[in-house]
Amino acid sequence: MHSDHHxxxxxxxxxxxxxxxxxxxxxxxxxxxxxxxxxxxxxRTEGGDLDCYYLWDSGGKIGERFLGLSPSQIISMxxxxxxxxxxxxxxxxxxxxxxxxxxxxxxxxxxxxxxxxLSEEKEPTEESE
Numbered sequence: 001m002h003s004d005h006h007x008x009x010x011x012x013x014x015x016x017x018x019x020x021x022x023x024x025x026x027x028x029x030x031x032x033x034x035x036x037x038x039x040x041x042x043x044r045t046e047g048g049d050l051d052c053y054y055l056w057d058s059g060g061k062i063g064e065r066f067l068g069l070s071p072s073q074i075i076s077m078x079x080x081x082x083x084x085x086x087x088x089x090x091x092x093x094x095x096x097x098x099x100x101x102x103x104x105x106x107x108x109x110x111x112x113x114x115x116x117x118l119s120e121e122k123e124p125t126e127e128s129e
Contacts, residue, residue, distance in 0.1 A: 001041065001053055002071035007079050007116060008053060011037045017082045020055060021075040022067075030075065033057050035067065036084045038109060066106055 002008070011018045020035045035055040042051045053074060055067045 002053065002074045002077070004074070004077040005040070007077045008037050008040060011077075011079055014079075014087070015083050017080050017084055019078040020067075020081055021077075022069055023073050025073060025077060032080070033059065034080065036086075038066070039105065080089070 007018060010016075017034050017036055019032065021032045023029065023030050033095050035057050037053070038056050039054040040052070041054070044050070051071050053067075053069045053071070055069070057067055
């Protein structure tokens with residue numbers, strides 16, 4: 001778990017974007033991006049813990065907007081005042097790796113967001129009772 005994990009959790013709860021500084025291991029460069037926190041996954045394996053932070057990069061290339069980062073790749077996260085609407089920012093764009101774990105996670109999250117939004121719309125309000 002990253003030392004800024006509490007910022008990630010708060011950002012999800014408050015629907016706020018984070019300014020993410022991270023290291024891209026493939027191209028060996030640091031990046032700073034404004035991202036939407038999507039999901040944190042922690043699992044234990046025989047080789048040790050396998051933690052992953054999933055974020056959505058609104059400025060990224062189509063098919064490359066989801067980031068899956070280990071805590072060791074994350075330099076820092078800073079909570080911003082910019083809000084997000086999960087239904088509007090997560091669209092199922094065609095990806096080259098349709099069967100990848102990240103694409104499956106994205107599909108699952110979009111479905112959960114849609115169901116949550118639909119159930120919130122159907123709940124009666126005090127005025128309608």
